[in-house]
Amino acid sequence: MRSKALSNTFFSENRKKLTHNIIENSIVLLFSPDEYHRNGDQFYYFRQNSNLYHLCGINQEESILMFTVLEKKDNVNEILFIKEVNNLQRIWNGEKLDKDEASKLSGISNVQWNSEFDSAMQKQLATIDNIYFHASPNLKSFDDCPTSNMRRINLLKSEYPEKNFIEIDPLMEELRLIKQDEEIVAIKKAVEITRSAYDRVLKSTKAGKFEYEIEAEITYDYIRLGAEGHAYMPIVASGINACILHYIDNNKQMKDGDLLLLDFGAEYSNYAADCSRTIPINGKFSQRQKECYNAVLDVYKRTQKLYVPGNTINIINEQVGIWMQEKMVELGLFTQADIDNHKEEEPIYKRYFMHGTAHFIGLDVHDVGSKSTIFKEGMLLSCEPAIYIEQEGIGIRIETDIIVGNKPNDLMADFPLSVDEIEEAMITSNT
Numbered sequence: 001m002r003s004k005a006l007s008n009t010f011f012s013e014n015r016k017k018l019t020h021n022i023i024e025n026s027i028v029l030l031f032s033p034d035e036y037h038r039n040g041d042q043f044y045y046f047r048q049n050s051n052l053y054h055l056c057g058i059n060q061e062e063s064i065l066m067f068t069v070l071e072k073k074d075n076v077n078e079i080l081f082i083k084e085v086n087n088l089q090r091i092w093n094g095e096k097l098d099k100d101e102a103s104k105l106s107g108i109s110n111v112q113w114n115s116e117f118d119s120a121m122q123k124q125l126a127t128i129d130n131i132y133f134h135a136s137p138n139l140k141s142f143d144d145c146p147t148s149n150m151r152r153i154n155l156l157k158s159e160y161p162e163k164n165f166i167e168i169d170p171l172m173e174e175l176r177l178i179k180q181d182e183e184i185v186a187i188k189k190a191v192e193i194t195r196s197a198y199d200r201v202l203k204s205t206k207a208g209k210f211e212y213e214i215e216a217e218i219t220y221d222y223i224r225l226g227a228e229g230h231a232y233m234p235i236v237a238s239g240i241n242a243c244i245l246h247y248i249d250n251n252k253q254m255k256d257g258d259l260l261l262l263d264f265g266a267e268y269s270n271y272a273a274d275c276s277r278t279i280p281i282n283g284k285f286s287q288r289q290k291e292c293y294n295a296v297l298d299v300y301k302r303t304q305k306l307y308v309p310g311n312t313i314n315i316i317n318e319q320v321g322i323w324m325q326e327k328m329v330e331l332g333l334f335t336q337a338d339i340d341n342h343k344e345e346e347p348i349y350k351r352y353f354m355h356g357t358a359h360f361i362g363l364d365v366h367d368v369g370s371k372s373t374i375f376k377e378g379m380l381l382s383c384e385p386a387i388y389i390e391q392e393g394i395g396i397r398i399e400t401d402i403i404v405g406n407k408p409n410d411l412m413a414d415f416p417l418s419v420d421e422i423e424e425a426m427i428t429s430n431t
């Protein structure tokens with residue numbers, strides 16, 4: 001990993017907190033995801049499972065975390081299993097972690113090679129009733145091709161039908177929702193690198209260039225500044241492409257007079273930044289673009305005040321819907337009469353703003369937490385109101401990352417934001 005690892009105290013404390021919430025006589029078994037084959041002899045870049053990382057800080061493939069919680073929780077047996085490399089693998093791919101290094105990173109004193117896992121697990125299974133596993137809820141729709149984690153768990157379920165299998169995800173959600181100091185440091189670093197890339201974008205965007213040239217500027221800054229790379233596939237969408245919510249082709253030529261919508265964020269120490277901005281390709285907003293931009297910006301500013309303890313994503317979405325509807329009437333997209341006559345289940349504003357305004361952010365860019373999770377101080381969420389007017393080729397989204405508090409903390413407060421600030425920052429490249 002290029003970026004700085006979090007301290008082993010952070011990971012040890014996380015395991016300790018988790019132990020409090022685990023039933024006695026249980027074992028926790030977490031497996032790394034597979035390395036995914038790309039083509040020929042190539043594999044996709046490995047990314048650790050976020051739950052496993054949160055509990056032990058190991059970024060290496062084929063890692064297994066096992067800990068047993070016995071009666072009265074006074075006897076917790078933690079073992080970390082890692083991959084042992086042979087001489088040939090060492091020549092081609094270099095060293096992997098040795099036991100001491102893995103122990104230092106994780107704070108787990110008992111580190112063993114993977115070859116010792118099966119017998120160690122069987123010994124533990126004899127003494128416990130419950131098996132905690134991570135269910136990877138996002139992957140449930142891909143049952144045709146189960147992850148290595150689920151293959152192992154499914155096998156255990158058939159071999160030990162008398163054991164009680166419990167999804168650890170709700171407990172991990174509780175652990176991961178409120179960001180700790182070390183996590184905030186990593187997220188701020190991801191935000192700072194994203195900011196640098198945004199400055200580059202403002203200086204390098206020009207009519208006639210291709211969207212991928214802007215993607216390259218972003219990637220350049222991420223790698224140059226020590227981020228792992230993109231926290232997710234970046235969206236660089238000019239003109240009407242901005243109305244495709246998950247546009248990642250990034251292959252069109254940018255036209256004079258169009259807007260450019262960017263959704264991009266660096267990953268640092270496995271933590272994500274998530275930023276969306278919309279800028280005029282020729283450096284100057286048209287009158288209509290300005291009207292639409294300022295409508296979104298006004299909602300964006302008002303919405304930020306809602307990131308206080310006690311609220312939920314559902315509450316935010318409802319309020320933003322009301323504000324958006326007013327703005328859309330002002331922009332002439334529909335009239336009050338249209339709203340009154342509208343009988344469909346979906347509110348009319350959803351034709352021009354189809355997604356929610358907030359999601360949790362952390363190790364995953366769409367992090368753990370639901371729309372009904374009640375906000376507490378220290379949670380981190382996106383704020384991303386938008387308007388998409390396909391018939392005008394206009395798509396505008398402004399997104400920042402906010403820490404919940406009585407005074408919500410906008411981590412991107414110093415990014416160029418207003419029409420004037422954006423046009424000012426773009427002047428050098430377009431004159």
Ligand SMILES: [Mn+2]
Binds near residue numbers: 274359382384399
């Ligand atoms: Mn987002």
